Amino acid sequence: MNGDDLCYLSATQAMALFHDGRLSPVELLEAVIARYESIAGTVNPFADRYFDEARRRARESEAKFARKDGRLRRLEGIPMAVKENSPIQGKRMTSASLIDTDRVAGRTDPAIERLMRAGANVFARTTMPEFAWLYATHSRLWGVTRNPWRLDVSVGGSSGGSAAALAAGATTIATGGDSTGSIRQPASQCGIVGYQAPYGAIPTFSSSNTYVHHGPMTRTVEDARVMANIMAGPHPLDPNSLPKRPTIKGGAGDLKGMKIAYAIDMGHHEVIEDVRVQTLEALAALADAGAELVEIPVDWASEAIRLGHGNQEFLFCGMLEKAVAEHGDVLSDYVPELLDTARSFSAEDYRRSFEVADVVWEEHLGPMFAGHHAFVMPTVSCPEIPAANWQRTMLPVNGKEVTDTDTSMTVLWNMFGRCPVLAVPSGRTRAGLPTGIQLVGRPHDEATVFRLGAALEARRPWLDAAERRPAL
Numbered sequence: 001m002n003g004d005d006l007c008y009l010s011a012t013q014a015m016a017l018f019h020d021g022r023l024s025p026v027e028l029l030e031a032v033i034a035r036y037e038s039i040a041g042t043v044n045p046f047a048d049r050y051f052d053e054a055r056r057r058a059r060e061s062e063a064k065f066a067r068k069d070g071r072l073r074r075l076e077g078i079p080m081a082v083k084e085n086s087p088i089q090g091k092r093m094t095s096a097s098l099i100d101t102d103r104v105a106g107r108t109d110p111a112i113e114r115l116m117r118a119g120a121n122v123f124a125r126t127t128m129p130e131f132a133w134l135y136a137t138h139s140r141l142w143g144v145t146r147n148p149w150r151l152d153v154s155v156g157g158s159s160g161g162s163a164a165a166l167a168a169g170a171t172t173i174a175t176g177g178d179s180t181g182s183i184r185q186p187a188s189q190c191g192i193v194g195y196q197a198p199y200g201a202i203p204t205f206s207s208s209n210t211y212v213h214h215g216p217m218t219r220t221v222e223d224a225r226v227m228a229n230i231m232a233g234p235h236p237l238d239p240n241s242l243p244k245r246p247t248i249k250g251g252a253g254d255l256k257g258m259k260i261a262y263a264i265d266m267g268h269h270e271v272i273e274d275v276r277v278q279t280l281e282a283l284a285a286l287a288d289a290g291a292e293l294v295e296i297p298v299d300w301a302s303e304a305i306r307l308g309h310g311n312q313e314f315l316f317c318g319m320l321e322k323a324v325a326e327h328g329d330v331l332s333d334y335v336p337e338l339l340d341t342a343r344s345f346s347a348e349d350y351r352r353s354f355e356v357a358d359v360v361w362e363e364h365l366g367p368m369f370a371g372h373h374a375f376v377m378p379t380v381s382c383p384e385i386p387a388a389n390w391q392r393t394m395l396p397v398n399g400k401e402v403t404d405t406d407t408s409m410t411v412l413w414n415m416f417g418r419c420p421v422l423a424v425p426s427g428r429t430r431a432g433l434p435t436g437i438q439l440v441g442r443p444h445d446e447a448t449v450f451r452l453g454a455a456l457e458a459r460r461p462w463l464d465a466a467e468r469r470p471a472l
Contacts, residue, residue, distance in 0.1 A: 006031040007169030008463055010220040011078045011227075014172060018065050018077060025061040025077025028172065029054060029123065032079050036124070036170040039472060044145050045155075045165035047084045047125040048092055054079070054123035061119065073119030074230060080120040081171040083159050084128050084142075086112050086214065087205070096130045096139040098330040099323065110203040110238065111214050111231035112175060118230045126161030126174060130332045131323070133316060135185060135404040136389040137161055140332040146387045147190060148470040149433055154385040154404070156186030162217045163190035167434075167463070167470060173227060174217045180312050181379075181410025183215050184423035188379035188436030191425045191462060191470075192217060193453070195224045198444045199417035200242040202228070203235035210240075211312055211414040219463050221424065221453035225250050228446070248446050252454035256290035260452075261372040267298040268305055269381040269409055270397040278427030278435040279378050282456060286376070289455040296368060301412065304360045307353035308411035310345035317342035334390045341391055357415050365416060369442045374452060379423050379436040381407045410438070418443040422453045425462040 006028060009017070017023035033051055040046070061077030082088065085095045087105035094100045108116070116122060130139040137145040137160025145160050147153040148168040155164040159176030163186035166174055176183040178196050187194030195215045200207075204214050216227035225248050233244045262283055265271045287293050320339040323331060368375065382397045385404045394401040413421045422439045429435060439456075441449040463469055 003031055003034065004169065004466065004469070007035045008219065008469060009172065011075060011173050011218070011223045012220065014078060015076070021065070024065070025058040025121065026055070028077070029058040029079050029121065032169065032171055033123070035168065036165070039148070039168050039170060042146060042151055043148050043164050043168050043170075044143055045126055045161040045168065045170055046081065047094070047096070047127050047142050047161065049124045051123060054121050057121045061121065073117070074226065075115065076119035078120050079172045080115060080122050081124045081126045081162060081165050081174040082112055082122050083162055083174070083176050084125040085132050085177065086175060088112060088122065094141060095132065096128050096141050098141050099327045101141070109205060109214065110235040114230050115175070115227065120173065124171065126159070126165055128158045128161060130335055131319070132158035132177065132182065133338055134158060134334065134391060135408055136385065136387065137164070138332070138388045140330070144388050148472055149191065152387055153383065153433060154189060154387050154389055156189035156380075158182040159194070159217060160186045163187055163192055163194070166190065166192045166217060166219055168472060169469070173223055176215060176217045178213045178215065178414065179209065179211045180309060180414055181408045183213070183217060184379050184410050184421060184438060185408045187217060187423040188434065189383055189385070191428070191434030191436070192219055193221055193224050193425075194423040195228055196413065196417075196421040197228055197232065197446065198420050200240045201245060201446070202231045203233070203238035203241035205237065207238040207240040209315065210417050213417065221422070221450060221457050222250055224422070225450050245444070245446070248450050250450065250454065252458040253451070254290040255286060255452065255455050258291045258373045259294065259371070260286060260291045260374050260376055261294050261296045261368055262376040263296055263298045264378065265381070266301045266305070266377060266409065266412075268302045269406065270400055270402055271378060271381040272397060272429075274429035275378050275381060275435050278429070279437055282426040282437050282460060283376060285456055285459040286452060288459060294372065300360060300364050304356050304415060305412055307349055307356050308415040309405060310349040311353040311415070313342040313345045314347065314350040317345075337391055353415070361416065373442070374448050375440040377438055377440070378409055378426070379438050381409055383429065383433040383435065384431075413438065413440060420444070420446045420449050422449040424453050424456060427460070
């Protein structure tokens, strides 16, 4: 097995090779570290690194496999990169800001702790924009993270470093966080898998904001399923965490009897032709697996999308006000622009976002899900976003000027965060950039989105062969 194939192994494949004695955790860790070192100056996906302590843990895992005594954890020795704003006890957590370069976490995020207890080997933290609030990934502290598919293009945000590392083969699994699309949008930009579990399924410390989710980022649907099962379940420090739900089952069987609704532009977004074509081809693969497809008209989404973003901007405003007032000299250049955007939404917009959500569900989404098992739509309407983009930079799409916020088709499913959303690759544009779709389930119906994702991956695989990987 060559180094490139090692770097693109799924966690599931790696565990099978570990058990068979054909690969060791040490070999896999060294392969992904070597890949990182080869792209550090170009892609730049990592913040802090813990290579030496990870090597020690890899040797310990290697010894466990050699003993063959059955005491092996589900992710024993699997290299994992963790988004930089997820706390790990005793480790630095800067949130990509020079303000917090000396901040050390006093406890570990519940979901990250569960992955570590399952044997995942944290060897690096992944980059993000300052305060995790941009649909691109760059900051004064960590520099610009670039897309492995084309270095001038954005990896997305805010979990951009995780997505870039996975696409480049610089980690086996990774984690992300999502409040307006920060797992799913980078997944689409980089051609990988990202999962937003139903609100409360995966516990967090920031549990009061129902838009916020932590979740797995992987190269395969199966790895995302395994990670989600490990991460989920009640936690005493998250009062909104749900009772343990049934384990999500795997498999890529047929989809007979499933009725799937879809929409391309949601009556709101400027979707480029390549994204439209790849979405339809992915839908055709689901139909080939036995699903019945129904396109639904959408003329109700624009206000909900605007107010979904406004809900989070309003909540973010106070923190930005304080940061700009007290530390304006060390912030990334785009942060004052973030503040201007946050100030543009009012308390009335925040209140109205809940009112509109109720109407949209009662009149549109609720009835749609009553008659369909799932809903499918693109994740990003146009992937041609500059790597160092700012929030208000205008981009030409279909002859119109839009922002990168307008190209991200994700926030509706933060507003309705009890719906599970699996973001998967759908193909590539003629220019070679990844495209993606969102597989959205009924509230808490995680099994269906993974069933759909597995069926699509079986028929339209991604990153499993050299010709389907970025030319680094």
